[in-house]
Amino acid sequence: MNKLTKELLKKNNTREKAIFKSNNDIYTNMIVYLRGSDLTEYDQEVVRADIIELILDGQQRGDDIQKVMGGQYKEICDEIIEVMPKKTKKEVTLEYVVISLNALWILGVIALVKNLITNVISEENQMVFVLTLGDMINVAVIIFVANIIIWYVTQTAFEARADKKILTYLKIWFIATVIFGAIIFNSIYIDMVVVSISLWLIAVILLLIFITGKMISKKVS
Amino acid sequence: MLIPSQMLKGILEGCILEIIQKRETYAYEIAKQLEEYGFGSISEGTIYPIILRLQKNELLKGTLKDSNSGPKRKYYRLTVKGVDNLNQFKDNWQEMSLAVNQLLGGEDNE
Known part of the structure; x- marks a missing residue:
């Protein structure tokens, strides 16, 4: 995220606090839906600033979000998405690279801490970072599932869920159990060592991944 | 109300x-x-x-300004391109409304 986008995001975060609680759910649904679109992060923030302004102006007159937006929130968001310029292929690629690098350093730090604890506890104390095939599969599973969750949440932002709360809860509980079960199974039973290097070296590699991710991120609008 | 058709959208843009x-x-x-x-x-x-589309096509420019009551508001003004586009819309509308009126009037006469 570049500087301009970051500044606008901060301003919007502050301004949206003035939105009344009664208007907040629909406003959030609109923003979540727009987040799932192919608008650039900067354009998402520009639109968000305008929507906040419309809502706050409406609140000032005593109008709720229903009156301000005319009730057809998804259709309005679809029209906004249709009008705004889309991310270029380069922007999409850079965004995927940044997300992947971020996922790598975050999961890498978790693995590093896990390895550090194991090394400290063990009597050998060799300070070695061990990555098994199971760990690698888990990284892929976590990134895939995270993407699916984001896609699902953004695409269903306007769907009424109130009448199916228990069913939805059971579905989520079942899916989460299967995923966590698979992750635990992978880390226990798929223990073929793929990487075994110094903990310090992996710390440097993770730092480099982090810095590279930040540098590319500044170029993404 | 959502704008139901492309034609109405175009007319609304002009208005x-x-x-x-x-x-x-x-x-x-x-x-x-x-x-x-x-x-x-x-x-x-x-x-x-619609305002977004007009802005994207550089027909409008929005500026955030203080309002008399409450939060800042985005005020819109026409660009030079916007003025040209409006004049073009007016000409087109004159021609189209004349044609439609003639057609409908003609229907009445038949």
């Missing part, structure tokens, strides 16, 4: 340009003016995508 040409204004006031001219109840949310 919004005309309202903004009269004076620098903001979304709610544009919606109110359209309502007063008989376009029915139109929310700011409905006209917002």
Whole structure:
């Protein structure tokens, strides 16, 4: 995220606090839906600033979000998405690279801490970072599932869920159990060592991944 | 109300340009003016995508300004390209309304 986008995001975060609680759910649904679109992060923030302004102006007159937006929130968001310029292929690629690098350093730090604890506890104390095939599969599973969750949440932002709360809860509980079960199974039973290097070296590699991710991120609008 | 067709969208674009040409204004006031001219109840949310399109095509420019009451508002004014586009719309509308009136009038006479 570049500087301009970051500044606008901060301003919007502050301004949206003035939105009344009664208007907040629909406003959030609109923003979540727009987040799932192919608008650039900067354009998402520009639109968000305008929507906040419309809502706050409406609140000032005593109008709720229903009156301000005319009730057809998804259709309005679809029209906004249709009008705004889309991310270029380069922007999409850079965004995927940044997300992947971020996922790598975050999961890498978790693995590093896990390895550090194991090394400290063990009597050998060799300070070695061990990555098994199971760990690698888990990284892929976590990134895939995270993407699916984001896609699902953004695409269903306007769907009424109130009448199916228990069913939805059971579905989520079942899916989460299967995923966590698979992750635990992978880390226990798929223990073929793929990487075994110094903990310090992996710390440097993770730092480099982090810095590279930040540098590319500044170029993404 | 959502704008039901491309044609109405085009007409609304022209009308919004005309309202903004009269004076620098903001979304709610544009919606109110359209309502007063008989376009029915139109929310700011409905006209917002149209304003965005006009901005994208560089026909409008929006500036955030302090309002007399409460939060800042985005006021819109026409660009030079916007004025040209509005004049073009007016010419097209004259031609089209003349043609439609003639057609409908002709129908009455048959």
